[in-house]
Amino acid sequence: MIDTGAEPESRAERKLRTRRAILDATLELCTDSSLTALSLRQVAKQVGIVPTAFYRHFDSIESLGLALVEESFDSLRDLFRDVRRNAQADQDPSTSSGHRIVDGSIDALVDHVHRRRDHFGFIARERVAGPRSVRDAIRREIELCERELATDLALMTGTDTWTAKDLHVLSSLFVTVLVATAEQILSTTRPEQEEQIVATVRTQLRMLLIGVYQWRSEP
Amino acid sequence: MIDTGAEPESRAERKLRTRRAILDATLELCTDSSLTALSLRQVAKQVGIVPTAFYRHFDSIESLGLALVEESFDSLRDLFRDVRRNAQADQDPSTSSGHRIVDGSIDALVDHVHRRRDHFGFIARERVAGPRSVRDAIRREIELCERELATDLALMTGTDTWTAKDLHVLSSLFVTVLVATAEQILSTTRPEQEEQIVATVRTQLRMLLIGVYQWRSEP
DNA sequence: CCTTTCAGTGAACATCTGTACACCGACAAC
DNA sequence: GTTGTCGGTGTACAGATGTTCACTGAAAGG
Numbered sequence: 084m085i086d087t088g089a090e091p092e093s094r095a096e097r098k099l100r101t102r103r104a105i106l107d108a109t110l111e112l113c114t115d116s117s118l119t120a121l122s123l124r125q126v127a128k129q130v131g132i133v134p135t136a137f138y139r140h141f142d143s144i145e146s147l148g149l150a151l152v153e154e155s156f157d158s159l160r161d162l163f164r165d166v167r168r169n170a171q172a173d174q175d176p177s178t179s180s181g182h183r184i185v186d187g188s189i190d191a192l193v194d195h196v197h198r199r200r201d202h203f204g205f206i207a208r209e210r211v212a213g214p215r216s217v218r219d220a221i222r223r224e225i226e227l228c229e230r231e232l233a234t235d236l237a238l239m240t241g242t243d244t245w246t247a248k249d250l251h252v253l254s255s256l257f258v259t260v261l262v263a264t265a266e267q268i269l270s271t272t273r274p275e276q277e278e279q280i281v282a283t284v285r286t287q288l289r290m291l292l293i294g295v296y297q298w299r300s301e302p
Numbered sequence: 303m304i305d306t307g308a309e310p311e312s313r314a315e316r317k318l319r320t321r322r323a324i325l326d327a328t329l330e331l332c333t334d335s336s337l338t339a340l341s342l343r344q345v346a347k348q349v350g351i352v353p354t355a356f357y358r359h360f361d362s363i364e365s366l367g368l369a370l371v372e373e374s375f376d377s378l379r380d381l382f383r384d385v386r387r388n389a390q391a392d393q394d395p396s397t398s399s400g401h402r403i404v405d406g407s408i409d410a411l412v413d414h415v416h417r418r419r420d421h422f423g424f425i426a427r428e429r430v431a432g433p434r435s436v437r438d439a440i441r442r443e444i445e446l447c448e449r450e451l452a453t454d455l456a457l458m459t460g461t462d463t464w465t466a467k468d469l470h471v472l473s474s475l476f477v478t479v480l481v482a483t484a485e486q487i488l489s490t491t492r493p494e495q496e497e498q499i500v501a502t503v504r505t506q507l508r509m510l511l512i513g514v515y516q517w518r519s520e521p
Numbered sequence: 522c523c524t525t526t527c528a529g530t531g532a533a534c535a536t537c538t539g540t541a542c543a544c545c546g547a548c549a550a551c
Numbered sequence: 552g553t554t555g556t557c558g559g560t561g562t563a564c565a566g567a568t569g570t571t572c573a574c575t576g577a578a579a580g581g
Contacts, residue, residue, distance in 0.1 A: 094578055098528065117431040120339035122568060135570080136529045211485060212336040212431030222489065249505065256506045259482040260475070266430060270441065286468065287475045294512035313548055317558065341538060354540075355559050 102140050104130045106154065109147060110201040117212040118148045148209060148217040155202035156224045162195040163228065167235060181296075185288045189281055192261060196268050207266045225262075229254045246300040253295065260284065321359050323349045325373065328366060329420040336431040337367045367428060367436040374421035375443045381414040382447065386454060400515075404507045408500055411480060415487050426485045444481075448473045465519040472514065479503065 092100070108129035113121050123144060127134040141147040169187040196203045210221045233254040237245070245253075264284045271277055311319070327348035332340050342363055346353040360366040388406040415422045429440045452466070452473040459469070483503045490496055 094526090094528075097578095101528080115434060116338045117336050119335045123570095124568065132528090133530055134568090135531085135572095138570085139528055208430050210430075212427050215334060218489070252502050252505045253509065255502060256479070256509070260478060263478040263482065270437070283471050283474060286471045290472065290475070290513040290517055291510050292513065293516050294509040294514075297512050297516075298509055313556090313558075316548095320558080342540095343538065351558090352560055353538095354542095354561090357540085358558055 098140075101130065101132065101136075105137070105140055105147065106151060109151060110205060113208070114201070114204060117208050118144060118217065119212065119214055145214045145216055148213055149220055151205055152209070152217060152220045152224065155199075155205045156221075156228075158195065158199040158202040159206065159224075159228065162191060163231065165191040165195065170235075170239075181292055182289065185285060185292065189264075189285055189288075192264060193268060193277070193281060196265050200269060203265050204269050207262065207269060210262075225258060229258050232257060240295075244299050246302065249298070249300045256291070260287065317359075320349065320351065320355075324356070324359055324366065325370060328370065329424060332427070333420070333423060336427050337363060337436065338431065338433055364433045364435055367432055368439055370424055371428070371436060371439045371443065374418075374424045375440075375447075377414065377418040377421040378425065378443075378447065381410060382450065384410040384414065389454075389458075400511055401508065404504060404511065408483075408504055408507070411483060412487060412496070412500060415484050419488060422484050423488050426481065426488060429481075444477060448477050451476060459514075463518050465521065468517070468519045475510070479506065 105126060108126050109118075109121065112125055112129055121144060123137050124134045126144075126147075127137050141150065166188045169191055170184045173183045173187060206221060209217050210225075211218070213221070229251060233247070233250040236250050236254055237247075240250070264280065267280045268277055271280070324345060327345050328337075328340065331344055331348055340363060342356050343353045345363075345366075346356050360369065385407045388410055389403045392402045392406060425440060428436050429444075430437070432440070448470060452469040455469050455473055456464070456466075464472075483499065486499045487496055490499070
């Protein structure tokens with residue numbers, strides 16, 4: 084089939100397009116209110132389809148939520164990838180005790196949160212307020228992120244002084260701070276306040292890093 | 303007026319009692335789903351009153367939420383009071399670098415979260431998923447807690463090595479970890495998993511404390 | 522070309538939603 | 552003891568909700 088490039092869409096393409104429209108509409112509609120307070124009809128109206136057409140794509144708001152979890156964590160993994168790339172480029176831990184890695188990571192965080200406000204906001208909200216299955220899915224994804232980060236940290240600390248357990252403990256703390264910072268950034272629109280949030284988390288991570296550099300795991 | 307002690311309630315007492323019933327019913331109904339997904343009629347049914355009677359006590363679910371914010375933060379302040387009492391009793395920072403204070407604080411946290419699951423869960427959920435006014439109220443209260451904790455920390459660190467700003471930065475980090483830990487405890491029912499959560503946060507705070515003991519504020 | 526598939530339609534349903542209104546009856550105040 | 556205050560009731564209504572069912576019409580496939 085010749086790619087005419089313009090208007091004529093195949094049936095599959097068209098279906099994918101309305102599916103996207105549903106996902107986007109949902110993200111927009113629940114910027115403040117959570118999935119559990121969202122009705123199928125609101126979504127349908129926003130998309131511009133009749134309520135029953137919704138069922139052609141998802142069989143409930145809940146399964147829609149699960150799809151959004153996957154999508155949102157793609158964005159979060161993008162962030163992780165950026166941070167990792169950043170850290171490898173700055174592979175000079177002797178100077179300024181990792182300050183550059185911290186600063187770079189925070190910059191990446193701010194950047195990604197701004198670019199995908201919807202996804203990060205979705206995770207932050209539904210993590211505690213969504214339907215149970217959605218909450219569970221998010222917690223599972225976050226644990227995956229922690230594990231992933233832990234293996235990255237192993238390369239930087241050396242396994243002689245850090246047990247696997249302690250690496251996961253540290254990684255978990257980083258993720259906690261990351262999530263909290265994202266939440267704070269999302270809850271403000273004033274640039275000067277955001278500046279302060281960033282400055283605060285920068286100092287927090289530096290305090291923590293002092294401890295990290297001196298930590299010796301007990302076997 | 304003679305206090306008969308038993309059945310006969312004054313009008314004011316009776317009103318307060320249904321008000322309490324409304325607050326309790328709301329806390330119970332939104333253990334999983336958030337205020338924004340809660341209807342006035344559900345609350346009324348749970349309390350055992352007719353929907354319109356709700357308006358005799360609150361003029362919207364939102365203002366009900368604000369009342370619950372106050373109440374929930376009373377519980378959180380109870381926790382803070384316990385932690386403070388604990389820390390003062392263990393005023394022997396030379397030994398084991400504050401491990402006892404950390405352990406005691408975590409124990410108090412776990413204890414209070416268990417006792418007031420409803421309040422802590424409410425804060426955790428509505429903090430990100432509630433109506434805007436509720437979210438704002440919670441954030442304001444949390445900032446108050448951070449300031450309060452910062453002044454407590456000032457007594458333990460000495461203002462010669464710590465600026466007020468850095469104290470608030472540290473206090474903010476503690477509150478972040480506290481909130482995250484409470485969320486984790488609330489999201490599990492298995493005791494062995496809770497044990498692990500506690501062990502993790504204990505290690506995290508010890509790592510952090512190493513950094514804190516060596517921190518010198520830049521002016 | 523003829524048939525099948527299937528995203529989207531539209532009407533209909535039983536149920537739930539917030540809120541308005543008139544009302545009751547026991548406690549409180551004078 | 553009369554009067555007023557005020558929690559709580561009951562009815563009512565317009566609108567929103569999830570889900571059902573039979574349908575259309577255009578693309579896909581033989």
